Amino acid sequence: MSWFDYPASSSDPSAPPRPVSYGHPSYGQSYGQESAAYGQTYPPAQGQSQYRPPGVAASFPPGTEPEIVRIFEQTDSDRSGYIDAAELGRVLSTDGYTPFSPRTVRLILHLFAENQTDPTRVGPAGFVKAWRALKHWQTVFEKFDRDRSRTIEQDELRDALFSLGFAVPPQVLHMLVSKYDSTGQSMSIGYDNFIQCGLIVKGLTEKFKDKDLTLTGSATLDYTTFMLMILPFIIA
């Protein structure tokens, strides 16, 4: 199974060079783990924002760009120290594309929530990871949307997902494109669905890989594990 580049250790000649700013993402690796020389706590002790909600000792990870801190503060309109679905949906609709669907927003929260028993909101650390990942995926989408149609086709989706670290088999790519193309005509997917697709591939692949103890591309699951693993993606 040569397509099953898992973990991504070999290089695929059809794949584009990986963006250097994200290092060399491998199958299932999460983004936003760069280390940097400066840190920043949230809410900032000095600066525009003076509030620190009761009980919240959340802080931004070392290396967080001040721009992301600013966006978090502006987005956290109820000053809870967390970003919920409504707040995230609003801030993500300001990036020049059409707004994300509520389902995509919920999937983002599911994947990036720090506390998996409450995947309805993200704190600073989860927000930073989500924001960086989404900005990176946006860049990847724009790169592969060569004709600026705001849609990408199956081969472009393959290359885009590969550049994000996921070597998705052809049958799976075909199913993704078929399912997201509601018309059944164009066999291409738009930006919101690309992000949703990326979230689902990233989330499921990481979960599966956790159970693939020998990294052979195969995993043994009991029924409860199987159901608990995938229901959050189905009901999100």
Add this chain to the structure above:
Amino acid sequence: MSWFDYPASSSDPSAPPRPVSYGHPSYGQSYGQESAAYGQTYPPAQGQSQYRPPGVAASFPPGTEPEIVRIFEQTDSDRSGYIDAAELGRVLSTDGYTPFSPRTVRLILHLFAENQTDPTRVGPAGFVKAWRALKHWQTVFEKFDRDRSRTIEQDELRDALFSLGFAVPPQVLHMLVSKYDSTGQSMSIGYDNFIQCGLIVKGLTEKFKDKDLTLTGSATLDYTTFMLMILPFIIA
């Protein structure tokens, strides 16, 4: 793992008696397989409906109730010989409950479509199975909605799913109820979500059981199989 009654061969004292009209459904068994002494083709050669769309040789399975044939004919408003999402959504909104969500309708089609390469519509055979299953599930819901609140709680959901042939583990039940209760307060689910929940449990359990070759409650899956198995539920 005593909860894992798979296949359902033992009886659980907490479970209600199973409805006799559906025999004794076991884990993953599909409904609507009763045989009967009479058959009926669709469209009928004699009777109210005279049309037979070009290329359609679909027929109802032996034992189909004339009432279901009538409903199919009335529902198939474009006389294609198939029921699509819009048609199914319309007919299912006439059962006295609030209409099903578009997602529930798509899940019904995914589970009951005869042609799995085109799970956007059902012919007569798929429609009969879907209709019988939904009517049966409605009866089960009403039975367990003891206070007529049109919602059921986790223990009732457990018993309802058990009576449908699925012995769902407590952790999975808890996740289902948590995910469907958007308020996070009531920990109960309404009718549309109960049907969606039943469709998801039935579909996933049957898929998983197909791969559980030794019926031990555990299955070994490769990554492609895993993804192809669950993506239709996620993107439906």
